[in-house]
Amino acid sequence: MSPQPVKPAGAIIMDGLWYDNPIFRQILGICSTLAVTNVILNTAVMCISLTLVTALSCWTVSILRDWTPRNIRMMVQTLIMAFYVIIVDILLKAYWPEMSRNLGPYVGLIITNCILMGRCEAFAISNPPGPSFLDGFFNGLGYSSILLAIAATREMTGMGTFLGWPVPFFSGPYWDKWVIMVMPPGAFFTLACMIWLCRSIWTKEKVPAQTGGK
Amino acid sequence: MDNINAELWLMVVTLFASVFTNNILLTTFLGMCSFVSVSREVKTAAGLGAAVVFVMTLTTVLNWLAYYYILVPLHLEFFRFILFIIIIAAFVQFVEMVIDRYSPKLYMALGIFLPLITVNCAILGAALFMVIRQYSFIVTIGYGFGAGLGWMMAILAMAGIRQRLTEARVPRGLRGPGITLIIAGMMALAFVGFTGVLK
Numbered sequence: 001m002s003p004q005p006v007k008p009a010g011a012i013i014m015d016g017l018w019y020d021n022p023i024f025r026q027i028l029g030i031c032s033t034l035a036v037t038n039v040i041l042n043t044a045v046m047c048i049s050l051t052l053v054t055a056l057s058c059w060t061v062s063i064l065r066d067w068t069p070r071n072i073r074m075m076v077q078t079l080i081m082a083f084y085v086i087i088v089d090i091l092l093k094a095y096w097p098e099m100s101r102n103l104g105p106y107v108g109l110i111i112t113n114c115i116l117m118g119r120c121e122a123f124a125i126s127n128p129p130g131p132s133f134l135d136g137f138f139n140g141l142g143y144s145s146i147l148l149a150i151a152a153t154r155e156m157t158g159m160g161t162f163l164g165w166p167v168p169f170f171s172g173p174y175w176d177k178w179v180i181m182v183m184p185p186g187a188f189f190t191l192a193c194m195i196w197l198c199r200s201i202w203t204k205e206k207v208p209a210q211t212g213g214k
Numbered sequence: 215m216d217n218i219n220a221e222l223w224l225m226v227v228t229l230f231a232s233v234f235t236n237n238i239l240l241t242t243f244l245g246m247c248s249f250v251s252v253s254r255e256v257k258t259a260a261g262l263g264a265a266v267v268f269v270m271t272l273t274t275v276l277n278w279l280a281y282y283y284i285l286v287p288l289h290l291e292f293f294r295f296i297l298f299i300i301i302i303a304a305f306v307q308f309v310e311m312v313i314d315r316y317s318p319k320l321y322m323a324l325g326i327f328l329p330l331i332t333v334n335c336a337i338l339g340a341a342l343f344m345v346i347r348q349y350s351f352i353v354t355i356g357y358g359f360g361a362g363l364g365w366m367m368a369i370l371a372m373a374g375i376r377q378r379l380t381e382a383r384v385p386r387g388l389r390g391p392g393i394t395l396i397i398a399g400m401m402a403l404a405f406v407g408f409t410g411v412l413k
Binding site: 030034035075078079082083085086089090104105108109111112113114180183184185186187188189191192195196197198199200 | 240241242246250292293294295296303334335338342343385386388391395398399403406
């Protein structure tokens with residue numbers, strides 16, 4: 001915890017969204033959310049929950065950073081995350097029970113999503129609350145944007161719809177629906193292609209070395 | 215007696231289902247992080263896999279007991295995330311200490327993997343699936359073991375393939391995680407073939 005100058009907000013936002021994007025750059029947190037990317041609506045709900053939980057727990061961890069004993073900080077962080085996840089879970093159950101059923105255990109699995117722990121450990125534990133909140137929020141957004149792109153690809157090619165509405169070309173008779181895209185293997189292939197695409201762009205851009213979550 | 219036989223049969227079916235048709239890694243994407251990062255060598259993959267099988271079997275059973283004997287009577291079901299995480303973390307810590315004390319050799323083999331497991335989503339995921347699918351106690355034992363075994367099988371296969379890949383010429387942007395995900399996709403494709411073998 002060396003005292004370091006706080007990064008400007010713009011840099012935090014750009015890092016979270018692109019240069020230090022949790023998915024490409026750090027390969028974090030793909031576990032718990034990939035499974036819900038076959039339908040855009042589910043993904044959107046999951047992404048909103050994840051972004052909120054990440055931002056709020058980073059903020060809380062940052063507020064408590066001076067009072068948290070160092071050797072039990074992991075446990076404290078986990079409990080903070082679990083606290084917010086429980087709130088999200090209860091809200092979903094109360095106001096949108098069918099979505100809660102669709103998402104199944106994946107809302108609860110936000111707790112073990114590595115992005116959360118990664119951001120808390122890498123940023124929130126040594127920075128003031130404001131920037132930590134921003135960092136968590138934009139890392140969540142960066143993550144969500146990729147997942148939404150994956151979900152859009154999968155839903156469009158696999159079912160010919162976008163948010164449940166038929167898309168002109170893909171739902172027509174000239175498009176054979178790629179059933180494999182809505183099944184688990186489709187998620188792996190789409191994510192791999194996304195990573196390929198973004199990494200290829202990076203090598204051209206020559207991004208300066210960044211410090212990742214882990 | 216018939217009842218128990220039926221339960222045992224269901225347990226065996228669940229065990230096979232969770233290894234093949236419902237593989238926790240290839241169909242529900244749990245435990246991906248360590249799957250991508252620890253599958254470079256067969257030896258380490260085997261160590262991590264063994265640790266996952268062991269921890270997953272015992273923690274799902276412990277979590278079942280805690281959920282149905284503590285949370286359900288108290289109507290505190292929404293508390294399960296915290297309880298499961300604490301049980302898993304405490305159990306892993308405990309096992310680490312016991313192994314360290316009684317079998318330093320095993321500790322050398324498994325020791326470094328145990329802390330990693332606490333944050334492995336597959337362990338928590340198995341416990342949550344167990345609650346959502348309302349498994350009975352006996353079926354839970356089969357499920358925990360099967361899910362762990364399925365995960366171990368997948369990571370072993372992946373490590374074997376990746377070892378051969380070191381000489382291959384992979385496009386630059388695809389190196390590392392990219393190619394791993396493509397292989398995982400193909401493995402998942404193969405496992406889709408098992409669908410329908412069991413109900």
